[in-house]
Amino acid sequence: MDILRPILYYAIFPGFIFSAVVGLLTTWVDRKVTARVQWRVGPPWYQPFADTVKLIGKEVVIPANARRTGFLMMPVIGLAAATLASTILWIVNLDPSKSFVGDSLVVIYIMTIPAVSMIIGASASGNPLGILGASREMKLLFSYELPLIISVLTAIVKVGSFSFKNILAYQSEHGVIIWSISGIIAFIVAILCAQAKLTFVPFDIPEAETELAGGSHIEYSGVALAVVRLNMAIMFFVLPIFLITIFWGGISFDGWRILTSIVKYVVIVVIMVLIKNTNPRVRIDQAVRFFWGPMFILALAAIILAKLGL
Amino acid sequence: MHELLYPIVLPAIAGIIPLFIPRKGKLVAGIISLAAYTWVLIKVIALFGIGQLAWSKTLFSFDGEFPFVFALRLSHFSGFILLFIAVFGALVLLYSLGYLHGKKTSSVYYSFILWTLAAAAGAALSDNLFLLLIFWEILTFLLYFLVNMGGEGHAEAAAKCFNILGFSDAAMLFGILIIWMHYGTLSMSALHIPTNDAFGAVAFFLLFTGAIAKAGSIPLQSWVPEIARPTYSSVMALIPAALDKLLGIYLLTRLTLNIFIIESGSWISLVMMILGAVTIIVAVFMALVQHDLKKLLSFHAISQVGYMVLGVGSGIPIAIVGGLFHMLNNALYKSGLFLAAGAVEKRTGTTDLEKLGGLAGLMPVTFVTTVVTALSISGIPPFNGFVSKWFIYQGMLAKGGNVIFLVAAIFGSALTLASFIKVLHSLFLGRRPERLEGVKEVDFTMQLPMVFIAILCVLFGVFASYPLQRFIIPALGLSGVETANGAITTISTAGFWSPTLATILIIVGIIIGLIIYAFGRVGNVRVDENVWIGGNIMDNEEIRLPGTGFYKTITDDLGPVVRGAFRDGERGAVDPYNIFGRICMGCINVLRALHNGILSTYLSWVVIGLGVLVFILMFNSY
Incomplete structure (x- = not known):
């Protein structure tokens, strides 16, 4: 069956089950490293799974003033989109001939859907703190999107093509993009944007536990919260893979390259976790100014350098 | 009567009937108009099936000199424009039946609409530049009357609209004079004017003025937001949102591809691309801070034109395909959005975002159609807006494109999304003000056009290759377009992302999510009546957060330069x-x-x- 194969890819490997498992494991890495930074022991590896299972069993509470269908459906739509992004990324990494024209931009677009669905869900929750979180998340989204796109375009300009296939082929031929001046600048910008995309500190402004008490997640509980968490875990898995594919030669499963692939992935995850643990939260206007100011200029510099061939 | 005259003459004659029907019988007038126009629609579909046809008659001449030729020419391109003019016309006439109910409008409204449709058909079919200008002027004139039928502030808005469009028509007249004096013919299919001399360039820009003023691109955009508030939503959905985009971009495409010879990468092309990119960004920023739904939508109408001008102006085949497809898509979702705005206005009596909220459960059909059209305009896959923007992005990376324009286009798309998140929140999601309890969904006649348009938005996104192969590529390919980068007919849609598969996968994902929900106990939820903030139970009006404050950070906190620019734009100083x-x-x-x-x-x-x-x-x- 022609249609069954993509559905299997999507549902099991490298789609939903695989992404969810690795994503949850990644959140464990996050928690463990965070704990070590704070001189704690940290949870055992299965903790995120236990949390998810427990949340699924919990009661769901919905505010009376929420738009119920939208409120409950949005995390599911986000989950579907995050899984789709993960599937496309893995398939092109494992078999570049499956790549299609311009898949890199398609993936960028699809990666915005989880954030958007979170925003709409929070807006439907009827809780003013949730709505405040939603408005902040939206502002954060369009502030980091500008430098993120430019930094990805830096790689695209260097390669001269939109598609992952050519980006990967270029990197195996000419060396990875990160080892050029424009490449490293673009990578730094992109990793900071990824930090904001995951709403990690210093850009956890929409959730801001201490001031908004969870912000956009505030009203989610039980299985809905489990889906929200799963969503974030998959995004935590997708973004490093995306950065590796664009800037760092991609992921491969043959022979020793499995090991280097895992090392690349862990390095990026640890960098993100360290940034997260060593910075205070910024205000939303500071974040917008940061992304539209220094980050935008850096990204522009990167793209100009790339045009010059550096 | 020749077949080509039907879409012009029939609505023109049918438009006389409502003049004799008193105000009380305007429903009858509407039904007669709709019936007459449905007949026209059938004729137009037949014409579209024929494909190519021409008819001309010299109306008068002075001793054989200066002949005025009434020349009509149906090509695949004008046929496709005509088809959608007729589709939108029929939809809006149907919508008007319910929308005007209970309004103090006279039956003449239907005459104006029918005449507008007749003139639009004439403009799409005419093969003579002067004839085109005449139809163009009739459209301007009728729009003036239609705006004047609207609510508070209609007089100034109509005057501004008439002045700007009149100015652009005058510019077109000068351009046509230059062409007549230098090339001795006004036949659109016979002209191929080089633009490397001053005459060609000047004539091009004079005609270009007419095209972009009608479409509503910077710098001649300001009539659109001005008329948005007082004018009826049905008129906004028909004319600025659909017909003017179709006709303006149709003329622009004919100008850049047929009538004038513009190399991709020439300075004229660069000017158009810059105008397009600036339009996208400036208009979307203005849209972000609007408090009135119709005004906000009108700024988006401008912003979207930027994509079309960028795509068509670039002269890169794939971007032209994208620009034209975007014209069609934009006509669809923008008129869908205006129709939805009209539905909300009809039931709540206001389009002020601050006074609305929580209508999702009360007006479910309007809500769903608005979500679909809003996601389409924001270019979220798999809806139609994504596909057409996609082709434009693609073109910007090709030879002759520029990455800076690509950044502007993608960034504009993110801001559009932000703006529509605000709309969805303010209208449908947020907390409902007590005033709006008991609001009901609109009538069937108003729902049907909205639903139809929303379905088309989904279909044109998921099965994008059909409209591309059926409408866009024949339109360009058979008008003999050969650009520097090769013939447009050689573009195939194979190898692009397959929206159909992606849609299936997203549906599978949603099913997976629902299975997880089924495992949890989402069936037996507990509904909590109260919202606790800081340990207190708050009452509804106290914690209602309208979306109008969402982007205050952008206008207020980013320093005096940004703040000044926004205030300047609000007052219309740069207009x-x-x-x-x-x-x-x-x-x-x-x-x-x-x-x-x-x-x-x-x-x-x-x-x-x-x-x-x-x-x-x-x-x-x-």
């Missing part, structure tokens, strides 16, 4: 219309100072005038 108005007022004030009401001053002016006259007559002996 060329106002600048021109101010210059004229300066001149008028000088003249006014001469009118001091003292008889001797006037007498002395008369004597001076007489002296000048005598001087001229004496020293100019013929």
Whole structure:
């Protein structure tokens, strides 16, 4: 069956089950490293799974003033989109001939859907703190999107093509993009944007536990919260893979390259976790100014350098 | 009567009938108009099936000189434009039946709409530049009347609209004169004017003015937001959202591809691309901070034109395909959005975002259609807006494109999304003000056009290759377009992302999510009546957060330059219309100072005038 194969890819490997498992494991890495930074022991590896299972069993509470269908459906739509992004990324990494024209931009677009669905869900929750979180998340989204796109375009300009296939082929031929001046600048910008995309500190402004008490997640509980968490875990898995594919030669499963692939992935995850643990939260206007100011200029510099061939 | 005359003559004649129907019978007038126009729609579909046809008749000439040829030509391109004019016409006529119910509108409304549709069909079919201009002027004139039928502030809005469009029509007239004097013909299919000399370039920009003023691109955009508030939503959905985009971009495409020869990468192409990119960004920023739904939508109508001008102006085949497809998609979702705005306005009596909220459960059909059209305009896959923007992005990376324009296009798309998140929140999601309890969904006649348009938005996204192969590529390919980068017919849609598969996968994902929900106990939820903030239970009005404050950070906290720019834009200071108005007022004030009401001053002016006259007559002996 022609249609069954993509559905299997999507549902099991490298789609939903695989992404969810690795994503949850990644959140464990996050928690463990965070704990070590704070001189704690940290949870055992299965903790995120236990949390998810427990949340699924919990009661769901919905505010009376929420738009119920939208409120409950949005995390599911986000989950579907995050899984789709993960599937496309893995398939092109494992078999570049499956790549299609311009898949890199398609993936960028699809990666915005989880954030958007979170925003709409929070807006439907009827809780003013949730709505405040939603408005902040939206502002954060369009502030980091500008430098993120430019930094990805830096790689695209260097390669001269939109598609992952050519980006990967270029990197195996000419060396990875990160080892050029424009490449490293673009990578730094992109990793900071990824930090904001995951709403990690210093850009956890929409959730801001201490001031908004969870912000956009505030009203989610039980299985809905489990889906929200799963969503974030998959995004935590997708973004490093995306950065590796664009800037760092991609992921491969043959022979020793499995090991280097895992090392690349862990390095990026640890960098993100360290940034997260060593910075205070910024205000939303500071974040917008940061992304539209220094980050935008850096990204522009990167793209100009790339045009010059550096 | 020749077949090509049907779409022009039939609505024109049918438009006379509502003139004789009194205000009380306007439903009858509407039904008659709808019936007549449905017949026209059937004729137009038949015409579209025929494909190519031409008809012409010389109406008059002065001794064989200066013939005025009433030349109509149906090509795949004009056929496709005509088809969608007719589709939108029928939808809006249907919508108007319910929308006008209970409004103090006279039946003449239907006459104006039918005549507008007739003139639009004429403009799409005419093969003579002067004939095109005449239809163009009729459209301007009818729009003036239709705006004037609207609510508070209609007079100024109509005047501004008429002035700007009239100005652009005058510019077109000059352009046509230049072409007539230099090339001796006005037949659109016969002209191929090079633009590397001054005459060609000037003529191009004069005609270009007419095209972009109609479509609503910077710098001649400001009539669209001005008329948005007072004008009926049905009129907004038909004319600025659909017909003007179709016709304006149709003319722009004909100008850049057929009538003038513009190399991709030439300075004219660059000017158009810059205008397009600036339009996208500036208009979307203005849209972000609007408080009125219709005004917000009108700024998006401008912003979206930027994509089309960028795509068509670039001269890169794939971007032209994207630009034209975007024109079609934009006509769909933008008129869908205006129709939804009309539905909300009809039931709540306001389009002020601050006074609305929580309508999702009460107006479910309007809500769903708005979500679909809003996601389409934001370019979220798999809806139609994504596909057409996608082709434009693709073109910007090709030879002759520029990455900076690509950044502007993608960034504009993110801001569009932000703006529509605000709309969805303010209208449908957020907390419902108590005033709006008991609001009901609109009538079937109003739902049907919205639903139809939303379905088309989904279908044109998921099965994008059908409209591309059926409408866009034949339209360009068979009008003999050969650009520097190869013939447009060679573009195939194979190898692009397959929206169908992606849609199936997203549906599978949603099913997976629902299975997880089924595992959890989402069936037996507990509904909590109260919202606790800081340990207190708050009442509804106290914690209602309308979306209008969402982007205050952008306008207020980013420093004085940004703040100043927004305030400037709000007041319309950068609007060329106002600048021109101010210059004229300066001149008028000088003249006014001469009118001091003292008889001797006037007498002395008369004597001076007489002296000048005598001087001229004496020293100019013929």
